[in-house]
Amino acid sequence: MARLNVNPTRMEMSRLKQLLKTATRGHKLLKDKLDELMKQFLNIVRENKRLREEAEAALENAYKDFIIARAVLSESVLGESLMIPQQSVAVKVTKKNIMSVNVPVFDFQAEESSGDIYPYGLAFSSGELDSAMLSFSNAMEPLLRLAESEKTAQLLAQEIERTRRRVNALENVMIPNYQETIKYITMKLEENERAGTTRLMKVKDMVLKKALEEKKKREDKGENIS
Amino acid sequence: MSKVGIIGDKDSILGFLALGIDIFPAYNAEEVKKAIHKLAEKDYAIIYITEQASLMAKESIAKYKDFELPAIIVIPGVGGSMGLGMNEVRESAKRAIGADILFSE
Numbered sequence: 046m047a048r049l050n051v052n053p054t055r056m057e058m059s060r061l062k063q064l065l066k067t068a069t070r071g072h073k074l075l076k077d078k079l080d081e082l083m084k085q086f087l088n089i090v091r092e093n094k095r096l097r098e099e100a101e102a103a104l105e106n107a108y109k110d111f112i113i114a115r116a117v118l119s120e121s122v123l124g125e126s127l128m129i130p131q132q133s134v135a136v137k138v139t140k141k142n143i144m145s146v147n148v149p150v151f152d153f154q155a156e157e158s159s160g161d162i163y164p165y166g167l168a169f170s171s172g173e174l175d176s177a178m179l180s181f182s183n184a185m186e187p188l189l190r191l192a193e194s195e196k197t198a199q200l201l202a203q204e205i206e207r208t209r210r211r212v213n214a215l216e217n218v219m220i221p222n223y224q225e226t227i228k229y230i231t232m233k234l235e236e237n238e239r240a241g242t243t244r245l246m247k248v249k250d251m252v253l254k255k256a257l258e259e260k261k262k263r264e265d266k267g268e269n270i271s
Numbered sequence: 272m273s274k275v276g277i278i279g280d281k282d283s284i285l286g287f288l289a290l291g292i293d294i295f296p297a298y299n300a301e302e303v304k305k306a307i308h309k310l311a312e313k314d315y316a317i318i319y320i321t322e323q324a325s326l327m328a329k330e331s332i333a334k335y336k337d338f339e340l341p342a343i344i345v346i347p348g349v350g351g352s353m354g355l356g357m358n359e360v361r362e363s364a365k366r367a368i369g370a371d372i373l374f375s376e
Contacts, residue, residue: 083367090364097360101347108349111286134291135272138316138340149339151316181286188346192317196342198360202367203337 048225053233061230065223072215079208082144086201093194100191103184110177117173136189146204148197153189273314273340278306279321283348292319300327307331307343315341321348322355 051057137152274293277284281296288294295310297303303324308331310318318341325332325345332343345356 086367090360090367093360093363094357097356101356104346107286108283108347112349115282134275136275136316138273140339147339149316149342151342177286178289181290185290188319188344189317192319192342192344195344195360195363196339198363199336200339202363205367 047222048229049222051226051230053230055234058227058230058234061223061227065220065227068215068219068223072212072220075208075212075215078144079205079212082146082201082205082208085143086198086205089194089201090198093191093198096187096191096194100184100187103180103187107177107180107184110173110180114174114177134185143197143201144204146200148200149193151189151193153186273316275317275319276310276315277319277321278303278310279319279324279348283321283323283350287319297324303328304331307335311335311341317341318343319346320344321346322353323348323350325355 049061051061134153139150139152140147141150142148276293276295277287278295278297280298281294284294284296293315295306297306303320304327307318307320307328320328320332320343322345332345335341335343345359347353347356
């Protein structure tokens with residue numbers, strides 16, 4: 046791991062120690078978040094799968110009925126029958142918060158102007174069309190819930206991917222980098238200290254030697270005088 | 272109040288008209304992409320798209336995947352399911368977990 050490019054000073058080291066502490070804490074928190082997200086996601090994606098199967102089955106039914114209706118009725122009659130819908134679908138979108146991920150919640154509201162779902166008079170259309178319309182209307186509910194669940198799964202998947210990337214970056218890059226740098230600074234500082242001590246010892250030796258020599262000289266002079 | 276739209280070939284989507292869903296017939300890549308972007312800009316919360324049409328505009332669909340709205344949902348067309356819709360579910364599972372554990376059985 047590459048160490049950071051910093052000056053080996055005590056100031057820098059205490060700053061890095063603080064950063065390391067923050068990073069470790071962040072890493073732990075993010076990891077917990079990831080675990081919980083994953084737990085939620087597994088439930089949601091299972092639900093998603095189930096809903097999709099349900100919706101696709103309902104839709105297949107509706108298509109089947111509709112094909113029969115098409116076969117029985119002529120293109121123009123069919124088009125005319127469906128042209129003006131009796132109800133209009135509007136969804137109310139509210140937000141739900143799952144582990145700080147905003148996901149939409151769809152509230153399905155069919156605004157019907159009259160009680161039934163058939164947008165045409167019964168005189169010129171056939172019974173097949175009626176049953177097709179009924180199956181379509183039955184498929185609506187699962188389709189809507191599918192939309193909600195699938196979007197939730199997609200958004201959660203995105204968030205999980207992002208969180209995991211962050212956790213990995215902290216775990217494999219940032220934290221080792223900080224540790225390496227702190228170690229480097231510690232070693233450098235110790236080295237400086239040792240260098241200082243040896244220098245002192247050396248100086249002390251030199252001073253002592255000088256003092257001894259001077260003493261010896263003085264003693265020699267004294268001997269000569271006497 | 273948001274609306275619901277559906278994009279695809281006319282045979283598949285005509286039935287939804289009676290339910291009050293707005294239908295947008297599209298037959299080639301250009302039309303599908305245009306329709307998706309148009310609906311996403313407008314107040315559509317849910318856009319259903321048939322599997323056949325979704326094949327022609329993969330990037331456009333992927334683009335909206337990370338946004339909160341609209342939800343673009345792939346549904347089978349009148350020709351039956353090609354499993355593309357389920358594939359979407361599988362993709363998001365793969366993206367989150369890193370492995371295809373849900374559907375391995």
